[in-house]
Amino acid sequence: MATLDYDYKFDVIIDKIRDLDAHNIILQFPEGLKSDAINVSNTLQKELPDVNIMIDADPCFGACDLADIKVNKHIDLVVHFAHTPLPIKTDCPVLFIEAHSNADVEAPISDAISKLDEEVKTIGLVTTTQHIHKLEEMIEYIENRGYTVKLDNGEGTSRGQVLGCNFTSIKNLDVDVIIYVGSGDFHALGVKLFTNKKVLLADPFIGKSRDIEEFTDKIIRIRFARITKAKEAKSFGIIMSSKKGQLRFDLALKLKKLIRDHGFEAQILNMDYVSPDLLLPYDLDAFVMTACPRIAIDDSAMYKKPVITPDELEIVLGLRQWEDYQMDEIIIHDEQT
Numbered sequence: 001m002a003t004l005d006y007d008y009k010f011d012v013i014i015d016k017i018r019d020l021d022a023h024n025i026i027l028q029f030p031e032g033l034k035s036d037a038i039n040v041s042n043t044l045q046k047e048l049p050d051v052n053i054m055i056d057a058d059p060c061f062g063a064c065d066l067a068d069i070k071v072n073k074h075i076d077l078v079v080h081f082a083h084t085p086l087p088i089k090t091d092c093p094v095l096f097i098e099a100h101s102n103a104d105v106e107a108p109i110s111d112a113i114s115k116l117d118e119e120v121k122t123i124g125l126v127t128t129t130q131h132i133h134k135l136e137e138m139i140e141y142i143e144n145r146g147y148t149v150k151l152d153n154g155e156g157t158s159r160g161q162v163l164g165c166n167f168t169s170i171k172n173l174d175v176d177v178i179i180y181v182g183s184g185d186f187h188a189l190g191v192k193l194f195t196n197k198k199v200l201l202a203d204p205f206i207g208k209s210r211d212i213e214e215f216t217d218k219i220i221r222i223r224f225a226r227i228t229k230a231k232e233a234k235s236f237g238i239i240m241s242s243k244k245g246q247l248r249f250d251l252a253l254k255l256k257k258l259i260r261d262h263g264f265e266a267q268i269l270n271m272d273y274v275s276p277d278l279l280l281p282y283d284l285d286a287f288v289m290t291a292c293p294r295i296a297i298d299d300s301a302m303y304k305k306p307v308i309t310p311d312e313l314e315i316v317l318g319l320r321q322w323e324d325y326q327m328d329e330i331i332i333h334d335e336q337t
């Protein structure tokens, strides 16, 4: 049996299963951890020989995409690995086992600090679930070097946390510069676009930092090209997700009306998993993504036709200026069903 690099917190899972007297369990892993699934299942099965343990083999990219809805009639517990919970009402109990990295956060922060101008006094700090358990260590490290650190609670995120689709924790920070601790360009890009401040990406996995300006310029140029192409479209597909944490039903209806009011054809396409192949049968000129905002940005090159965000559609229709460009977010305020 291969060794597991990630702490799967077997004791916590086993206690929960026993507490609930659960018989049917489904394990849900993000793509990066799926290769551990059989090993984890076997380890649990050894401790709990009478429990039915199953693995959800569908793609999973976030806590927005829980397995509870798919199998709820048969399942007593979903064990969801690597993501923090969103305020979403679930159809059966869900145990979240977050993925915390042990990578050193001080070296990349030190590198970022070495790149700061002398005038910098206040630093905004944000990170992802993977490193959030080291937040106090990060704050102390920066403050010990003479800076004031500012953090905020997001809507649906914890203090200092950003998700790929939720940057509310940094929007209102009045700071000179922002340090994002994490490895994803996309998160740092969101931080940059929402704050328009200097953003340094401090990557714990390589121990270095870099300014996100160049990457932001590259993405903006790509978005400009997609929007320009979408301006030629006469028909639009509005992609609506059936995943609970990505479903924006009202927005999809609103966009359909908006597009039709501008004299173009619009169809709503309800999808669970969004992929270029699944869009091929539809003779539409462009697509508007109301599902995960990352699809339009990260997977843009995979789609032959322009896939744009709702904010980008406003630019296409002349309702928003290019100068007011912003990334799309999915903010879940309250428990939603």
Ligand code: SF4
Binding pocket: 061, 062, 063, 064, 065, 163, 164, 165, 166, 245, 246, 291, 292, 293, 294, 330
């Ligand atoms: S909607 Fe996309 S970015 Fe947001 S949590 Fe889900 S997978 Fe992540």
